[in-house]
Amino acid sequence: MTHALSLKAASQRWASGGLALKLAVLLALGVLVAAPLLRIFLETLGPDAIAAWTDVTASRLSRNLLWLPLANTMILGFGVAAGCVLIGGYLAWLVVMTDIPFRRTIGLMATLPFMIPSFATALAWGSLFRNSRVGGQVGFLEGLGLAVPDWLAWGIVPTLIVLIAHYYSLAFTVIAAALATVNSDLVEAAQIAGAKRGRILMGIILPVALPAIVAGASLTFAGAVSNFAAPALLGLPVRMQTLATRLFGLIEVGQTARGYVIAILLIAVSALFLWFGNKVISGRRSYATITGKGGRAKRFELAGARLPLFAVALAICVLTTIVPVLILIASSMAPSSSALFSNWTLHYWFGASDPAIAQGQAGVWHNPFILSATSLTVGLGVTVAVTGTALGLIVAFVLARHGRGPLAGAINQLSFLPLLVPGIAFGAAYIALFGAPIGPLPALYGTFPLLVIAGTAYLLPFAVQTGRAVIQQVSGDLDESARLTGAGFFRRMGAITVPLAIRGLAAGALIVFVKIMRDLSLVVLLFTPTTPLLAVLAYRYASEGFTQFANAITVVILVISIAATLLANRLQAKSQPWLKS
Missing domain, CATH: 1.10.3720.10 (MetI-like)
Known part of the structure; x- marks a missing residue:
């Protein structure tokens, strides 16, 4: 009898301290974050x-x-x-x-x-300033007869300007x-x-x-x-x-x-x-900088x-937001970048294959490869948003409710480690780990699951931040009361936390969706012809001289990203009313 009671007490301490949950989360983070980085070093x-x-x-x-x-x-x-x-x-x-x-x-x-992908701004820059140094289409300014110097068209200076603007x-x-x-x-x-x-x-x-x-x-x-x-x-x-x-x-x-x-x-x-x-x-x-006294903000009179x-x-904001988007839209309809605002055509959007135009490439909405890439990219965004938000919520729950001890410290460090890793290096780490079979598991390179796993791991810090905000909105007493009645972890999450904070979770999921939609650095190494993604297709088309198609695809990405971002902001404002003040 005494032995049974001691086992029951130990089991209760195990559950109340979240040790099993901590170990499970640590194992997941070890596979998703630590293992790829360790493998690339080994x-x-x-x-x-x-x-x-x-x-x-x-x-x-x-x-x-x-x-x-x-x-x-x-x-x-x-x-x-x-x-x-x-x-x-x-x-x-x-x-x-x-x-x-x-x-x-x-x-x-x-x-x-x-919100605008850096490759979108770079494409817009090329549509304006590209010169004839590397062949192909020249930009709008050179089409007007202006001589664009090489240092302004290519190299370190335009790259620097584009990245600052981004x-x-x-x-x-x-x-x-x-x-x-x-x-x-x-x-x-x-x-x-x-x-x-x-x-x-x-x-x-x-x-x-x-x-x-x-x-x-x-x-x-x-x-x-x-x-x-x-x-x-x-x-x-x-x-x-x-x-x-x-x-x-x-x-x-x-x-x-x-x-x-x-x-x-x-x-x-x-x-x-x-x-x-x-x-x-x-x-x-x-x-x-914050005291107990109230007071109005003191503004300098200019x-x-x-x-x-x-x-x-205003000039800075317009040149870095409105102008690049307008140039991309114009370039997607112009026969060439040298004539951005004349002889517009919708062929690059809706035209059927014509051997006389763009080497027979059909318009975006008639091109099966681009349509496949669109559905795959949106599917990837939705899947990563769901998996990332779910994992981020679980990690945030562990840190908020059981955030003491070395295990919690390790979970906290691992969950934010991807912030220190550049996207292209993270993609290389996943190739190193999953590019070859692991025991009975087949090689995942070139598969949709690898894109999902890599995207989930890479965007985990953002999902954890969203999860923390959500967990803080729900009183721990509710979770503790449900636990004392015998409800398991997933039962408590599904019946209490998620319903009470669904708007905040949805907003966080949309942010993850936008980030994976427009991310090129992470997926550029994981891309294969069997897993086409819009961001990589835009880069490939631009590299091969099909500027109109690259810009049209980029506009599609922008429209989807901006719509999702505005929806996320609306949900955040409703779930956190203080943001309106």
Whole structure:
């Protein structure tokens, strides 16, 4: 009897502490996140592959394999970080701290560029500035008779501009959130004391916002060094390589060991600067910017500078949001990029196959390969949204309800580890792990399940964040009461948590859907003819000179992504009413 009671007590402690659930979640994260990254490292240590380290880092080939791509990658990383902090910080200061007109409009437009895939902006740039250096169609400006210099059409400069236009939204969002917490009493006290605007900016506002500035810089740096689309479209035609494009090229030609070495180095570069940014932020948490006093926000009066500063802000937002989309739409209907706004035709959208146009390629809605890619991409987005949200909710539940101890710490670290890994390197890791059979399991390379598994793992951090917000909305007492009545974990989740927070879950799922829909870096290595995806098709068409088809496909991606994003924002506003205030 005593033995039975002790077993029952142990079982209750096991259940109440969530040990079984923790172990199950840790095992899942180990397979999805840790195993691929470990495998890609082990692949470079085999007897036949260890020489790849020397080839990449210290041989006659290393200059082209590593050092030149690394130099270009660092230039892009630091350049994009600086540009994004300047532009994002400028817009955040105007929106949050000044009396600029149409503040909300500028604030909304400043968040939109990150919704537009970087390859969309790169395609739009090519439609305008492409010159005849690499052959094929020239852009609109050269079609007007203007001589576009090579440095503006190809290489590091256009890639830098495109990436800044894409990523400055991240810096804006982070810095604006920090500026919104600046204590207006400090600003008013400084003004009463006679401090000038520059002194207030440098002595009060900048120190408070510095952690956010560093965070914005580290995030945009990591995004730039891991971006594949823009350097591939604007750099590869003139042989400008980054670590991401070099990794892609090596895997494509079968030099997998060298490619895995590049992947490891790319992960190290990205993770190092994200870690550095977090280190700086963690060391500067002593600023108290929110007090118990209420008060209205103190805005700087711009006086005569209001309209000029507004014009600059509006120009930045329009050039990075509206203009690229309009160019893509026009280019998808123009016979050539050199004549964007004349002789429009809907052939590239709805036309049947015509040998005299685009080598007989049928329009988007008559092309079975593109239609198949559309259904597969939407199917992938929906599947990853469901699986990612479900796994993220379970991980968030464990962290929220049983978040103590070393197991919970390991789960927390593993669930956010994909944030440190560039998408193309993550794809390479999945090829390393699942590209060959594992015991009785067949090789998954080129299959839809591999795309689902990789997408779920890569976007897990976003799903966990959504899950945490959802779990915080549901009182733990409800879950505990149901557990005491004998309800199991999945029964409690299905009957309590999910119904009570369905809007928040749906909004988070839509965000995951959008991210996988427009992601090129993750899927570009996992793409095969049997698993066509829209983002990769757009890149392939652009690389082969079918600009109109590439832009039309990109417009389809944009329409789906923007619609899903607007729906997600609407659901978030309903599930979190405070967002409206």
